Amino acid sequence: MKAVVFHQHGDEQVLQHTDVAEPSVGSRDVLVRVKAVALNHLDIFTRQGWPGLKLELPHILGSDIAGVVERVGPEVGDLAPGAEVLVNPGLSCGACERCLTGEDNLCRQYRIIGEHVRGGYAEFVSVPRQNILPKPARITFAEAACLPRTYLTAWTMLVRRAQVRPGETVLVHAAGSGVGSAAVQICKLLGAKVIATASTEAKLQRARQLGADHTINYVEKDFLDEVKRITQRRLVDVVFEHVGAATFEKSVACLPYGGRLVTCGATTGYEAKLDLRVLFYKRISLLGSTMGSKGDLFRVLQLVEEGKLKPVLDRTLPLADAAQAHRLMKDRAQFGNLVLIP
Numbered sequence: 001m002k003a004v005v006f007h008q009h010g011d012e013q014v015l016q017h018t019d020v021a022e023p024s025v026g027s028r029d030v031l032v033r034v035k036a037v038a039l040n041h042l043d044i045f046t047r048q049g050w051p052g053l054k055l056e057l058p059h060i061l062g063s064d065i066a067g068v069v070e071r072v073g074p075e076v077g078d079l080a081p082g083a084e085v086l087v088n089p090g091l092s093c094g095a096c097e098r099c100l101t102g103e104d105n106l107c108r109q110y111r112i113i114g115e116h117v118r119g120g121y122a123e124f125v126s127v128p129r130q131n132i133l134p135k136p137a138r139i140t141f142a143e144a145a146c147l148p149r150t151y152l153t154a155w156t157m158l159v160r161r162a163q164v165r166p167g168e169t170v171l172v173h174a175a176g177s178g179v180g181s182a183a184v185q186i187c188k189l190l191g192a193k194v195i196a197t198a199s200t201e202a203k204l205q206r207a208r209q210l211g212a213d214h215t216i217n218y219v220e221k222d223f224l225d226e227v228k229r230i231t232q233r234r235l236v237d238v239v240f241e242h243v244g245a246a247t248f249e250k251s252v253a254c255l256p257y258g259g260r261l262v263t264c265g266a267t268t269g270y271e272a273k274l275d276l277r278v279l280f281y282k283r284i285s286l287l288g289s290t291m292g293s294k295g296d297l298f299r300v301l302q303l304v305e306e307g308k309l310k311p312v313l314d315r316t317l318p319l320a321d322a323a324q325a326h327r328l329m330k331d332r333a334q335f336g337n338l339v340l341i342p
């Protein structure tokens with residue numbers, strides 16, 4: 001089959017469109033013919049590598065996959081070839097206390113398809129049956145590929161971790177990113193007011209179309225000053241963080257007494273300064289989050305089927321142009337998700 005692989009870590013140049021063997025299909029696995037695979041910022045980090053990361057090379061990236069069932073293992077009795085499906089990228093043991101209480105993303109064996117094992121930058125991917133969900137009928141494969149990782153991440157951050165309530169105000173950083181554009185929509189669904197940041201007027205306009213009540217161009221203006229002005233110094237109940245070093249200190253300063261900051265990433269750097277007096281005196285909660293439980297994705301898909309949440313597709317590119325897509329994502333040229341089509 002055709003796939004985009006890398007044999008060594010590095011810049012976009014290491015991505016090669018080439019022929020590789022089809023993945024094997026275990027007795028409880030499903031072979032999916034990939035129709036669309038979305039990019040995630042983690043694809044860049046995985047491509048670059050980090051200390052301690054051990055991958056079987058060549059590696060195939062791609063966590064957010066939509067496609068059609070090609071064939072199933074002998075112990076899979078409830079899925080037939082031709083079914084239109086989505087892949088939940090979280091792999092877990094399925095037997096530990098965490099898995100059995102719906103916290104499978106806290107399983108000690110938790111891994112992510114495309115990050116720790118071979119993923120969907122390919123014509124086919126083999127995944128366990130429990131990672132398969134039905135594709136909502138009202139959206140395309142490319143739109144469906146925008147959903148799993150971004151929505152599961154944003155949903156878990158806002159619903160499970162920060163527990164956003166109606167009437168609260170949430171600052172959503174980088175609303176043009178996949179996870180940011182999902183967060184704006186989920187906040188509105190929860191009845192919250194949204195202040196969204198982005199780098200261009202065009203992106204801010206898209207954020208307002210998704211429901212953002214106020215927008216801040218973080219290139220032109222200081223977002224902390226703007227938050228103070230917009231909220232008349234009441235600040236925001238929740239900050240939705242995934243930017244990291246460049247924003248963290250000011251994100252904390254956006255919180256009033258009892259405020260919560262929830263973070264799933266640090267695309268601008270991992271080290272940030274925190275005045276511990278602010279943390280304890282203002283009774284601030286700092287909440288970490290990664291992915292979410294498999295079960296929550298069913299609720300997200302139901303809300304997509306009802307038209308209450310919408311995937312945000314920026315554009316599609318042929319799988320062979322994966323390197324170009326990585327460059328677009330690095331330059332933050334997109335609004336929403338970039339999707340590759342094998």
Ligand SMILES: [Zn+2]
Nearest residue numbers: 093096099107
């Ligand atoms: Zn487990």
